[in-house]
Amino acid sequence: MQQKKFDVIIIGAGLSGIAAGIRLAMFDKKVCILEKHSIPGGLNSYYKRGKRLLDVGLHAMTNFAPQGSRGKPLTKLLKQLRIPYGDFALAPQNYSKIVFADSTLKFSNELELLKEQINTQFPDQVDGFNRLITMIGEFNETALDNEYQSAKEVVSNYISNDILKEMIFFPLLIYGSAWENDMDFSQFAIMFKSIFLEGFSRPVGGVRTILDLLMKKFSNLGGIVEYRSGVEQVLSKNGKACGVKLESGDTILASTVLSSIGNPETMKLIESQSEPAARSGSMSFTETIMTYGQRPKDFGEEAAIVFYNDSNIYDYRCPDSLYDKKSAVICFSNNFAVDDFDEGIVRMTNIANYSQWKNLSKEDYKKNKELVLSDAKALLKSYSPSFADDHNFSDVFTPLTVEKFTSRIGGAVYGSPDKLRTGETELDSLYVCGTDQGFLGIVGAMLSGISMANLHVLSKN
Ligand SMILES: Cc1cc2nc3c(=O)[nH]c(=O)nc-3n(C[C@H](O)[C@H](O)[C@H](O)COP(=O)(O)OP(=O)(O)OC[C@H]3O[C@@H](n4cnc5c(N)ncnc54)[C@H](O)[C@@H]3O)c2cc1C
Incomplete structure (x- = not known):
């Protein structure tokens, strides 16, 4: 042959x-x-x-980058692959929220909203935040010879309020950090630009x-x-x-x-x-998907993504238990400019411990997946008490599912x-x-x- x-x-x-x-x-x-x-x-x-x-x-x-914008990662990518902008069918988010015990910050694909929120809730941090944006704008996060630098240390030179600092880090850590409770500053700059300066969208059709x-x-x-x-x-x-x-x-x-x-x-x-x-990385997650007869907006929820944390300190690390119940990312997939679902859909991500899941018997694995679902429903109700009690359909996946279908050691989502x-x-x-x-x-x-x-x-x- x-x-x-x-x-x-x-x-x-x-x-x-x-x-x-x-x-x-x-x-x-x-x-x-x-x-x-x-x-x-x-x-x-x-x-x-x-x-x-x-x-x-x-x-x-x-x-996210609107059609016609130049030099942004999305437009560079489309240009390099010769794909017309419209083919990705991107629907921008309504807005998102970072919810902590004592403060909530909204942000959208327009930086002005986040600046206004910081101005109202952390007025003494506005100058530092603006300086941070300027510094990140000038930083070359894609240089191949950048060495590891603690992002928490760098950002402390600009933001002195611990709650605001934790709030800024939450979306950036959970959407892309292989490091626990900190991240490489280049990675921080990539994530900061991609989430706060550019923003979220969802391709219609998923x-x-x-x-x-x-x-x-x-x-x-x-x-x-x-x-x-x-x-x-x-x-x-x-x-x-x-x-x-x-x-x-x-x-x-x-x-x-x-x-x-x-x-x-x-x-x-x-x-x-x-x-x-x-x-090997240690950051993995459970993901709970629930569908409802009504849409999130029928329960008063218009945000696309909610970064929910029940205290004022965000603990991004592999938990000692099967999964962390103190924080979650709640995604309301209907809340983008185009809602192509024929039902309400909520996705919830919790940080999870691969080894703990790995050690469970088949029966306990099943039982604990049910617990993830009931805790997700409880967290959703505590965040949004008017949300429906009953869902139509649900599915839960764990770090073992991630490992099974991607062969990532330990189900490490961020490698x-x-x-x-x-x-x-x-x-x-x-x-x-x-x-x-x-x-x-x-x-x-x-x-x-x-x-x-x-x-x-x-x-x-
Ligand atoms: C629950 C969850 C939520 C996420 N949310 C978002 C989000 O909202 N937005 C976003 O932008 N990103 C999100 N991500 C992250 C995003 O999916 C990844 O960062 C990105 O897809 C990684 O792509 P990759 O090509 O680097 O790796 P991978 O997607 O891991 O691709 C590697 C491929 O290699 C295959 N493979 C492995 N071993 C072998 C082998 N020996 N031989 C042949 N093939 C092999 C795997 O099956 C896999 O298909 C999320 C990820 C997860 C799991």
């Missing part, structure tokens, strides 16, 4: 892998994406329950709108994608990657291998790995705290893209795939 040979093999059909694939195929590279699961999307895929098509990860897409579009584009460009094709080993010769061996035993050859599956996960595929393994900014690994021609290159979320992961394809393949030709 003839050995398959490509210019580039991409491990993983998550958003970074697909974006890299399109970019390379646009320049006539022979590309093959190998995906372990039976559908694309990875951490941001979809699944079916009865008649309902549910998004795995999508609350909102960060990095993440499938984007995935279908991307997969069609990839295949029209001649790209090959093989599902149910888990990679077991990266093959190398004289310190240079030269292909992969699949779990089926087949081998496929390529001059370059791009891996989107994570830093420690990729290291495990290198046979001769000599360096100490990268750390390892050890990022590989340049994408380089100990093997020549093996590069990491996506979450563990340091860029995540839908837009971040795609930009990472594109930039690694540009840097390590296209600019070399």
Whole structure:
């Protein structure tokens, strides 16, 4: 049988892998994406329950940019992949909220709302907040040689009120930090811009709108994608990657291998790995999805995303218990400019402990999923007492579900705290893209795939 040979093999059909694939195929590279699961999307895929098509990860897409804006991550990404703006069908959020015990801050895709809120509730912090915005605007968060810097330390030079500082950190940590209770300042700047300066939107039709579009584009460009094709080993010769061996035993050859599956996960595929393994991340989550006969606005709720914390200190760390009940992200998916659902939908994310879930018996696992649901309903009622008591449908997934369908060690949604900014690994021609290159979320992961394809393949030709 003839050995398959490509210019580039991409491990993983998550958003970074697909974006890299399109970019390379646009320049006539022979590309093959190998995906372990039976559908694309990875951490941001979809699944079916009865008649309902549910998004795995999508609350909102960060990095919103209105049509016609220039130089923003979203517009750069569309330009690099030659996708017309309208094809993503983005519906901007109404607004979002950060709710703490003693204060609530609203923010939207217009920075002015957040500034007004800070002005009213923390007037002595306004100057510092404005200085922070200027500094972040001038900071190059994507420079590949940025070293780790504690964001909490940097931000303390600008914001002296502890409650405000905690409130600002909450959305940025829970939407993208592999580090507990702090984050790398470059990551902070990426998240700050993507959430507070740019904002949230949701593709009408959910993440499938984007995935279908991307997969069609990839295949029209001649790209090959093989599902149910888990990679077991990266093959190398004289310190240079030269292909992969699949779990089926087949081998496929390529001059370059791009891996989107994570830093420690990729290291495990290198046979001769000599360096100490990268750390696995510890941040994982439970996700509860509930549908209702009425829409959130019928209960007086107009916010798209609510970052809810029952005290004035936000504790972002792997909890000692199965899941953290003190804080949650509540997503009201109907509350974007276009409501394409035929029912009310609420999603709730709680920080969770993978090891605790892993140690449960089958019976206890089931029981505890029911507890997650009843606690989610209780938290929703305590946040919004007028909300309906009864839901039509619900589903809960745990860190074990994340691990099962994405192969992320420990269900670590934001990957390892050890990022590989340049994408380089100990093997020549093996590069990491996506979450563990340091860029995540839908837009971040795609930009990472594109930039690694540009840097390590296209600019070399
Ligand atoms: C619950 C949840 C909520 C989220 N909410 C949002 C949100 O609201 N907005 C947002 O922008 N982002 C959100 N995210 C984050 C976002 O989904 C991710 O940051 C992004 O999708 C990561 O893409 P990636 O390409 O880096 O990695 P992945 O999506 O992990 O892609 C890697 C792919 O590699 C495959 N793979 C793994 N091992 C192998 C192997 N050995 N061989 C072959 N294939 C393999 C996996 O199956 C996977 O498809 C959320 C994630 C979750 C889980």
